[in-house]
Amino acid sequence: AKNIDFGTLGVASSSKVKKKVKENSTEIEVGDTSKFTESGEAYISDVEGGARISWKSKSGNKLMGVKGIKRGFAAAAVVTVRDDLQTIKGIGPFIEDKLHALGIFTFDQIGNMNSELEETVNVAIEFFSGRVKRDEWAKQARKLAKNR
DSSP states (O other), X not given: OTTSOHHHHOOOOEEEBSSOBOTTOSEEEBXXXXXXXXXXXXXXXXXXXXXXXXEXXXXXXXXXXXXXXOSOBOTXXXXXXXXXXXXXXXOXXXXXXXXXXHTOOSHHHHHTOOHHHHHHHHHHTTOSTTHHHHTTXXXXXXXXXXXX
């Protein structure tokens, strides 16, 4: 990840949770939702692990209509926006996990890849040489981001 130009790629929006999140909660209050889309998907995590969640709307600094909270989360938890990268042809669960480990979570980030970044990411995830470019991840990601 240290060789990836996140200035070009961008970083996924994230925010700390303001108070504990109870199991089956349908809303989460975070520090700042200004960079979160009106509805979307994210990953909530604390020291015990995390879970993929979705929300239907925002109200102030609250994510509303939340689904996916199967356990409680500490007030120190972080919500990080994540798209379902497996929607992109050529990305399965294993490669998605590798992208997440590098700090790549969104269609916007993949859509910002240029040729140099495609090769850097390809090497970092130890994928078949040239596969990121050949499968046109950036083009697919830009289209998916536009159709959110």
